[in-house]
Amino acid sequence: MPIYQSPVQDTLYLLNEVLGYPNHANLPGFADASPDVLEAILAEGAKLAENVMLPLNRIGDTEGCTRNDDGSVTTPKGFGQAYQQYREGGWMGLAAPAEYGGQGLPYAVHAAVGEYLSSANMALMMYPGLTQGAIAAIVAHGSEAQKQTFLPKMIDGGWTGTMNLTEPHCGTDLGLLRTKAVPNGDGTYRISGQKIFISAGEHDMSDNIVHLVLARIEGAPEGVKGISLFIVPKFKLDADGNPGERNGVSCGSIEEKMGIHGNATCVMNYDEAEGTLLGAENGGLKAMFVMMNEARLGVGLQGLSLSEVAYQNAVAYARERLQGRSLSGPKNPQGKADPIIVHPDIRRALMTMRAFNEAGRALVLWTALNSDIAHRSADEAERQAADDLLGLMTPVLKGVLTDKGFEHAVMAQQVFGGHGYIEEHGMSQFVRDARIAMIYEGANGIQALDLVGRKLALNGGRAVQAFFKEVGEFCEENRADETMAPFTKSIKKGLNDLQAATMWLMQNAMAKPDNAGAASTDYMHLFGLVVLGYLWGRMAKVSQEKLAEGAGDTAAFHEHKIVTARYFMERVMPETAAHLARISTGADTMMALPAEAF
Amino acid sequence: MPIYQSPVQDTLYLLNEVLGYPNHANLPGFADASPDVLEAILAEGAKLAENVMLPLNRIGDTEGCTRNDDGSVTTPKGFGQAYQQYREGGWMGLAAPAEYGGQGLPYAVHAAVGEYLSSANMALMMYPGLTQGAIAAIVAHGSEAQKQTFLPKMIDGGWTGTMNLTEPHCGTDLGLLRTKAVPNGDGTYRISGQKIFISAGEHDMSDNIVHLVLARIEGAPEGVKGISLFIVPKFKLDADGNPGERNGVSCGSIEEKMGIHGNATCVMNYDEAEGTLLGAENGGLKAMFVMMNEARLGVGLQGLSLSEVAYQNAVAYARERLQGRSLSGPKNPQGKADPIIVHPDIRRALMTMRAFNEAGRALVLWTALNSDIAHRSADEAERQAADDLLGLMTPVLKGVLTDKGFEHAVMAQQVFGGHGYIEEHGMSQFVRDARIAMIYEGANGIQALDLVGRKLALNGGRAVQAFFKEVGEFCEENRADETMAPFTKSIKKGLNDLQAATMWLMQNAMAKPDNAGAASTDYMHLFGLVVLGYLWGRMAKVSQEKLAEGAGDTAAFHEHKIVTARYFMERVMPETAAHLARISTGADTMMALPAEAF
Incomplete structure (x- = not known):
């Protein structure tokens, strides 16, 4: 039976200390989810995820859904009751407009809890998940009559x-x-x-x-x-x-x-x-895209959710499973073997997942917070900047978090050896479930094209230039800080690769659009690395400051953040150069063979 | 229903033109599989794979095996008859010793046909596959009485x-x-x-x-x-x-x-x-390792097999599925849309798989041929050199071909979009089947440790030094050849990265073995890239020569080889630098967190 524990402390750290959630108390709905209320909401969401959703996850996989002869569909045992609890808890309307029965709380809070729930039971959470998208489309494009007719019932979850x-x-x-x-x-x-x-x-x-x-x-x-x-x-x-x-x-x-x-x-x-x-x-397409953008964030979130729950289970197994001895001498000398967490190659897998999950969570919450600002701020410039960022990050978040989410579910499964391949431990399910997120709501190749072919050039490249500026300034501001040097150096190197790739696209893709298509997936992942690296830089900065102030009880938390940030810089960021190298070779070789030659 | 066509032409090209199979006619058994006989055997194997094994692949997946109340096990419908055809065709004993009823043909031929059969039906082929390993162990370690008792019955397939x-x-x-x-x-x-x-x-x-x-x-x-x-x-x-x-x-x-x-x-x-x-x-462990080494080659082969069949199905789908228009103008103007093979990002997936499959096949056949030389040559020096290479390549072949085989099955599934996620097209099965090859016969992390911790240092590094020398000489010999420059430059760069990583290990892993463990998986993949790159270099060389001589009917075949070789150099080889960068960071960060911190 898989285990799962909602990373509430990490969510609070990100929102409150890294991403400046408390600074937005002036936005509608934010005052109702002040930091203490936020903590209570997350704790309630965590309980729902762990106690109600998680125990049904394997059942959902093994039972599946049945279409009856009359065309009705029976969902797995317990799904209906669990959904009722979700509904009664008011989770469907958490961030929906108050005028139609919602609570009007920040979307960022909704996304934070959404991570926990999808980690616990992705398949079940898709029922309300699709509903959220439909609500968003009706809010944006419905007539007042349609809103009155449908929204209260949907926001209520009925x-x-x-x-x-x-x-x-x-x-x-x-x-x-x-x-x-x-x-x-x-x-x-x-x-x-x-x-x-x-x-x-x-x-x-x-x-x-x-x-x-x-x-x-x-x-x-x-x-x-x-x-x-x-x-x-x-x-x-x-x-x-x-x-x-x-x-x-x-x-x-x-x-x-x-x-x-x-x-x-x-x-x-x-x-x-x-x-x-x-x-x-x-x-219709325009109206559908309201749903689609909301859904894409939700699907990116699923990538993170599955990576996180798979990671947690791999950690638990790696701590328990005794096999072999540490290369640096026995760590469990009284036992017949050491727990496999002592082996560097197991650590490599765990650290890779962890470094991704913590930055992926930062990306989700940062994007969600920008969605709130874009929709709720009274300041037009602030709204526009947030909307630019939201549009730019949506394909990156969807494409990168789901590609990596699947990769990490596979990595976590590998930690279990043969026990990961049998269904009993649930690791196979995580892999099989995570696989769909790379496909639906626009296959990841389409996300990459959306980024390269649409989002980059939008408004004269305003969004991407602002992002480059923000990352560049972060590196510049922290250049003198020696404790930040390992981070800023690596982020700056990544940013340089990303800017070089962007320049290459500007010079080579106008005249020959196939060059954009040929670069797209690599470009999206290169972009993702720089975004995640930048967010690690911000986390490292905050945690260094906390430690300098004397972090007390949370010292270990912040120290671990810094180690994990360093791991990301050392082991993940080097991929930016390979992406740039590939992008720069263009489309010629890729397109050279006639279709019949394959 | 998945399709599959055995790549007989490619096997013949590799054995006869690239790997020098005809030069070994003096080895026992090789005279019985002269190039014309070889072609006939491959054609027969192809028929068995395509007509008998392939149609049962989906059935095997959906029916599975049943344990009956009396403890007996029923295999999927048709499996028994298909196995009988395999048996009656004499395939079990193809490379087994003639004195116990085998045909004594080269293991390379067995491996060539094995690829086709596992592409067509991996699960079915595991029944004879395990038998091959058991035969090898009894041949190597059995008493004469045990050999007489068991081998004829096993080699006969009964x-x-x-x-x-x-x-x-x-x-x-x-x-x-x-x-x-x-x-x-x-x-x-x-x-x-x-x-x-x-x-x-x-x-x-x-x-x-x-x-x-x-x-x-x-x-x-x-x-x-x-x-x-x-x-x-x-x-x-x-x-x-x-x-x-x-x-x-x-x-x-x-x-x-x-x-x-x-x-x-x-x-x-x-x-x-x-x-x-x-x-x-x-x-027992020593005796078991005879089976294990044989089995590891067989499992590496499965990685290739699944990558190849998944690729072929992705190609077929990409040629048929009409969706969107080419970025460079309609390619199917009379239709409502172009086939998706016109899109660069689809090409990227297809070319990546193709470039890997053709080099992976070369690696399998090269290793198998060296296994033949190691076991059959009368020349001790030749035997030793071949055995060194076999030992060195076994973990690389198993680890890299199965990691990549799975990755490419996923990539092929992605080409199908949502249709890849439903079971109907069989793409999900390829992914699910390919997954096990990364785990069994020694999980890939163990392969990486075998390479770094054992094979590198064996006999004072004799095997790895010989390999570096061979690749270095290949680059040197072809330095003056301008048509070879794009290949040798890239191979040389990869070799330099690999040698630098090897040097780093020598300097840092003795005193601190965790550095070896921390480097192992990256080192294995770096090694794999150089091996596959080198084999692409050899293929490019042969195909350039053939074209220079006037290749006639086969000109297109050789031109496509050169394009695919170039793709490998441009798009795959750049990863060597990222591996080296990661390896050089060592184990410190990876091992820094206490186990409780995860």
């Missing part, structure tokens, strides 16, 4: 939501989609078509399911310009706004997947289902 | 074999094992204990199962010095040497695993089972 984009022949290229919408003349539409890979598409945990569906209105232009977004509830609403007659949407089958078995991934069939337009006619 | 090492509390550290052997006084022993993770431990495909079992003879010294190896047949043999009474060994349960479901991975219970000593009393 109704859940879904995103319906993918069709059998199109995922990334939504311009090809065929699901059609025919106007009824009364403001409603009849939606027909098939959607696949619909997470939480059908289940037994809520009174209604609010499907947000991309479709093409009859006669609309071809391609992405002719796509509209619709709200299609599983049950049509009666005059009082309560679930009434069944709508023309049903689950055709459940996909057999590699992992996240606890989540019902459905083929959804729309047969003249009644829906209403969400946002503008033919403006 | 009996299969297993390796029984792991116990619940020990895998890597065999010194801890508890299974005990009590002498009966008549030369036989009663073996009692429990073994876990026993591949092909019980099944319905052969008339007898020959278990090779590590156990401790009563009163033997503690630790690895007191371990002996035993032959324990499932059925005791009657006076005629035929299977008679059931022995005291049975399958307690089948493990639920992440993959290779078609193989029965058993918990084996020994309850006073009758066995005979194989090799010397307390010399």
